Amino acid sequence: xxxxxxxxxxxxxxxxxxxxxxxxxxxxxxxxxxxxxxxxxxxxxxxxxxxxxxxxxxxxxxxxxxxxxxxxxxxxxxxxxxxxxxxxxxxxxxxxxxxxxxxxxxxxxxxxxxxxxxxxxxxxxxxxxxxxxxxxxxxxxxxxxxxxxxxxxxxxxxxxxxxxxxxxxxxxxxxxxxxxxxxxxxxxxxxxxxxxxxxxxxxxxxxxxxxxxxxxxxxxxxxxxxxxxxxxxxxxxxxxxxxxxxxxxxxxxxxxxxxx
Amino acid sequence: xxxxxxxxxxxxxxxxxxxxxxxxxxxxxxxxxxxxxxxxxxxxxxxxxxxxxxxxxxxxxxxxxxxxxxxxxxxxxxxxxxxxxxxxxxxxxxxxxxxxxxxxxxxxxxxxxxxxxxxxxxxxxxxxxxxxxxxxxxxxxxxxxxxxxxxxxxxxxxxxxxxxxxxxxxxxxxxxxxxxxxxxxxxxxxxxxxxxxxxxxxxxxxxxxxxxxxxxxxxxxxxxxxxxxxxxxxxxxxxxxxxxxxxxxxxxxxxxxxxxxxxxxxxxxxxxxxxxxxxxxxxxxxxxxxxxxxxxxxxxxxxxxxxxxxxxxxxxxxxxxxxxxxxxxxxxxxxxxxxxxxxxxxxxxxxxxxxxxxxxxxxxxxxxxxxxxxxxxxxxxxxxxxxxxxxxxxxxx
Numbered sequence: 273x274x275x276x277x278x279x280x281x282x283x284x285x286x287x288x289x290x291x292x293x294x295x296x297x298x299x300x301x302x303x304x305x306x307x308x309x310x311x312x313x314x315x316x317x318x319x320x321x322x323x324x325x326x327x328x329x330x331x332x333x334x335x336x337x338x339x340x341x342x343x344x345x346x347x348x349x350x351x352x353x354x355x356x357x358x359x360x361x362x363x364x365x366x367x368x369x370x371x372x373x374x375x376x377x378x379x380x381x382x383x384x385x386x387x388x389x390x391x392x393x394x395x396x397x398x399x400x401x402x403x404x405x406x407x408x409x410x411x412x413x414x415x416x417x418x419x420x421x422x423x424x425x426x427x428x429x430x431x432x433x434x435x436x437x438x439x440x441x442x443x444x445x446x447x448x449x450x451x452x453x454x455x456x457x458x459x460x461x462x463x464x465x466x467x468x469x470x471x472x473x474x475x476x477x478x479x480x481x482x483x484x485x486x487x488x489x490x491x492x493x494x495x496x497x498x499x500x501x502x503x504x505x506x507x508x509x510x511x512x513x514x515x516x517x518x519x520x521x522x523x524x525x526x527x528x529x530x531x532x
Numbered sequence: 533x534x535x536x537x538x539x540x541x542x543x544x545x546x547x548x549x550x551x552x553x554x555x556x557x558x559x560x561x562x563x564x565x566x567x568x569x570x571x572x573x574x575x576x577x578x579x580x581x582x583x584x585x586x587x588x589x590x591x592x593x594x595x596x597x598x599x600x601x602x603x604x605x606x607x608x609x610x611x612x613x614x615x616x617x618x619x620x621x622x623x624x625x626x627x628x629x630x631x632x633x634x635x636x637x638x639x640x641x642x643x644x645x646x647x648x649x650x651x652x653x654x655x656x657x658x659x660x661x662x663x664x665x666x667x668x669x670x671x672x673x674x675x676x677x678x679x680x681x682x683x684x685x686x687x688x689x690x691x692x693x694x695x696x697x698x699x700x701x702x703x704x705x706x707x708x709x710x711x712x713x714x715x716x717x718x719x720x721x722x723x724x725x726x727x728x729x730x731x732x733x734x735x736x737x738x739x740x741x742x743x744x745x746x747x748x749x750x751x752x753x754x755x756x757x758x759x760x761x762x763x764x765x766x767x768x769x770x771x772x773x774x775x776x777x778x779x780x781x782x783x784x785x786x787x788x789x790x791x792x793x794x795x796x797x798x799x800x801x802x803x804x805x806x807x808x809x810x811x812x813x814x815x816x817x818x819x820x821x822x823x824x825x826x827x828x829x830x831x832x833x834x835x836x837x838x839x840x841x842x843x844x845x846x847x848x849x850x851x852x853x854x855x856x857x858x859x860x861x862x863x864x865x866x867x868x869x870x871x872x873x874x875x876x877x878x879x880x881x882x883x884x885x886x887x888x889x890x891x892x893x894x895x896x897x898x899x900x901x902x903x904x905x906x907x908x909x910x911x912x913x914x915x916x917x918x919x920x921x922x923x924x925x926x927x928x929x
Contacts, residue, residue: 322826325550325704328708368811369812370819370827373809373810374823396811398549398550400547419551421554423554424551427554445713445714447712
């Protein structure tokens with residue numbers, strides 16, 4: 273078992289996402305350190321993919337910028353290993369099946385384990401296809417994270433029973449990106465999961481304000497925020513550290529103070 | 533060729549899609565499993581094929597071409613004579629009818645050359661459904677006539693500017709759109725690709741091509757042809773042309789990929805010849821990609837073959853060596869486009885011209901006791917402007 277559970281111990285977890293290498297890996301490092309300092313409980317590190325089909329325009333563009341700037345799976349794995357020396361909170365990789373598959377899943381996971389990466393999120397690997405990655409992940413002590421969507425319905429029990437680390441609840445239909453409101457009945461989703469598992473559940477997709485984050489965390493175990501952070505980096509580039517710090521501080525305080 | 537329960541063709545295929553879409557493809561599979569053996573459904577589809585699309589399409593003996601090349605006899609399967617001018621209508625009529633039965637009121641589709649977009653817009657008009665077609669900005673430029681047709685038929689055409697702004701990006705964008713609106717929407721995928729059950733559904737609706745070739749050829753010659761040749765992007769007209777011959781081992785099956793400026797250059801779309809195993813757009817198959825698994829920006833003069841992947845059943849037929857996949861350059865395709873026009877008075881789609889180009893080479897290797905069937909997947913009107921430009925002549929439509 274990984275240390276992901278530590279992020280949820282006695283508190284709601286604030287989980288920020290960042291695309292590695294946008295605008296460069298040194299800035300990514302500074303931002304991650306700043307996010308931890310400002311209350312992030314678990315870090316989601318995105319490995320860029322040329323054609324990220326589950327992402328909205330904000331993260332698509334971040335992936336493009338990172339790839340253009342020269343980030344590769346290889347350099348990011350090495351980067352994560354260095355980063356681990358400075359970061360003690362759990363970290364998970366978020367990328368697409370082909371990035372791992374093409375690199376060689378065994379080779380990828382060996383490097384990820386060396387970097388003490390705790391989990392892996394592959395949004396294009398649903399329950400039906402997870403076995404080929406899951407057994408390898410388990411062998412390297414890495415949790416392959418399961419996702420549950422508003423459309424999952426009767427699939428929830430099946431997915432929750434085998435879920436590891438935490439469950440990523442997709443807040444609404446569509447791709448990642450900022451939304452003005454989230455209408456999915458998260459309470460019902462969580463209670464269906466709770467019937468078969470006590471695994472932590474964090475909600476992501478579309479969360480951009482402290483108020484939304486607090487609301488989502490209050491009905492689950494945490495909030496995941498990606499596009500709202502990546503948008504700041506798109507605008508401020510190498511100078512984004514103080515801006516991201518300020519945003520993460522407000523978001524994590526909102527999440528940590530949220531009550532059921 | 534039957535698939536195992538999760539839509540695998542050997543190691544290829546599968547369902548590599550976001551959880552949000554899983555119930556949509558499960559429902560689609562259940563509906564398809566129900567209707568594919570339903571008498572009423574099949575009667576309605578046959579009626580549409582025959583009286584709306586103009587099936588069966590002709591199997592034409594290309595006498596002048598055969599004599600000129602001086603080798604095997606060449607037969608042309610005329611999918612270009614179908615309503616909307618290409619094989620795409622076969623699949624679209626099947627899927628639109630299925631979607632209607634499922635209670636869907638809206639069709640979305642990707643398109644490269646515009647043929648699948650036009651076919652989907654046509655079916656949407658016929659079935660009184662809403663229609664949105666995603667098309668790369670680059671392709672909108674290359675295929676202005678088809679864009680106009682889609683709009684005329686009542687469809688919205690969404691210009692896709694992400695990535696290389698071609699077919700692969702149109703597929704990604706259509707998938708994203710489907711993720712955001714599922715209840716009333718069917719994603720009418722245009723080729724034998726994507727997550728299960730699409731490769732099977734699309735193949736079954738296109739298999740009418742090989743069913744007819746077989747019947748027509750036996751009726752004329754009392755035997756089977758020696759080879760069947762078709763162009764391959766995602767591979768729907770090719771699998772349709774091959775399907776009923778897969779268990780006839782003496783019939784050679786040859787798919788023609790787009791080599792673009794050559795398979796030794798980066799400007800190519802020849803997936804089997806230059807790609808390697810990967811997972812993308814819902815399936816495991818062969819893809820043009822770099823060493824780090826980033827999908828390659830492919831190129832071909834043909835917008836319809838300009839795709840970095842190939843359908844999983846083709847990948848499997850390649851693995852077991854049942855079909856052979858050859859690469860045809862832009863130059864060879866353009867020469868074949870011009871050759872068939874002059875020799876037989878048939879202007880083929882530039883996609884189909886890739887199959888014609890290989891047939892021109894292959895026929896010469898055989899003698900006149902042999903027979904080759906070439907599928908002319910579509911008509912070439914849409915390509916006249918870009919072929920003229922390739923030859924250094926600017927014409928306006």
